[in-house]
Amino acid sequence: MTSICVYCGSNAGKDPIYAQAARDTGRFLGESGCRLVYGGGRVGLMGVVADAAIEAGGQVTGIIPDFLHVREVAHGGVQDLQIVSSMHERKQLMADASDAFVALPGGIGTMEELFEIWTWAQLGRHKKPVGLLNINGYFDGLLEFLDNMTDEGFLMGKHRKMLLEASRIEDLIDGFESFTYPGVIASLERDQT
Template identity: 55%
Template sequence: MHSICVFCGSSPGSRPDYRDLAHETGRLIAERGLTLVYGGGKAGLMGVLADAALAAGGRVIGIIPQMLLDREVGHTGLTDLRVVRTLSERKFQMGVLSDAFLSLPGGIGTMDELFEAWSWSQLGLHTKPSGLLNFQGYYDPLVQFLDLTVTEGFQRPQHRAALLVGTEVGPLLDQLQAAAQSAPAP
C-alpha cells in the first residue's frame, strides 16, 4: 500500500479528542511512508489531518471542487492540491489515487464518501479495502445498523465483512495494509 484516502469531518467536532485523533492519523500515515489523499480542505478535522501529515514529513494530495475552493476552504499548503468541477469527480479522483480508504468521525459528507467507496468494492469496481474508525463509540449506531442489514437480508455477510471496523487508528491501518496487499487485482 502506497496511499490511503481518509474521509473525515470538515468541522472539528464537539470534543478535542476528535482533533487529537485526526492529528494522530495524519502523523501515523506519514510515519508509515504513505501518501495521504483527502478532500483538500483546511478546516475542521480535514485540516488537522493534513497539517499533521505534512508536519511529519508526509506527502499530502488534496482533491477539492472549485465551488469549495471559491469559499476559501481549500488547503493551499499541500504537496499537491487538485481542483475538480464536482463532488462526484472529487470522489472518483480520490479513489483512483488511493490503495485503501479510512473513515474517521464526520457528518453526512463523510458518510457519503464512506458508502460510495465501500459500494464500489461490492460492485467489483475495485478491490481496495475500506475501514471505519469507530472512535470512542462514535459509529456504534451505524455499525449496529449495518449488522441489521445482514440480519434482514439486505446485505450479504461477505459484503458487510468487507468494511473493516476498528477502535484504534494504528491497528486499523495495519488491517488495511494487510488487506490491500492481499487484495486480488480488479
C-alpha cells in the first residue's frame, strides 16, 4: 500500500489520547513512506495527523472544498493541496487516490465518510480495505450497533467483517495487507451471474 486515506475529526476531542493517536498515525505513515490522503484541514485531528506525517518526511495530499478553503481552514504546509468545488468531489478524489481507508475518532462528518466508503465497497465500487482505529474504546458502541445490525439481518456477516478494527495503526495496516475482498451484496451477486 502506498497511499492511505484518513478520516478524522476537525476537532481534537476532549481526551488528549485522540490527538496522540492521530500523531502516531501520521508519523507511522510518514516514516513508512506511505502517502497520507486526508481532508486538507489544519484544525483538529486532521491538522495533527497531517503535521505528524509532514514532520516524519511523508507525502501528504489534502483535498478540501473551496468553501472551507475560503474560511482559512486549509493546511498551508501540505505538499499537494487540491481545492475542489464540492464535498462529493472531495470524497471521490480521496477514494481514487487511496489504497485503503482509516477512520480515527471524529464526528458526523467522519462517520458519513466512513459509511459511504464502506458502502461503496459493499456495492463493488472498490475492493479496498476499510478500518477503524478504535482509540480508548471510542468506536465500541458503534461496533456493538453494527453487530446488532448483522444479527437482525440488515448487514451481511461478510460485510460486517469487512470493516477492520484495531487500536494501533500498525495493527490496522497489517490487517489491510492481508485483507481479501468478500464480494458484493447478495442481490448484486445474483445480477452478475
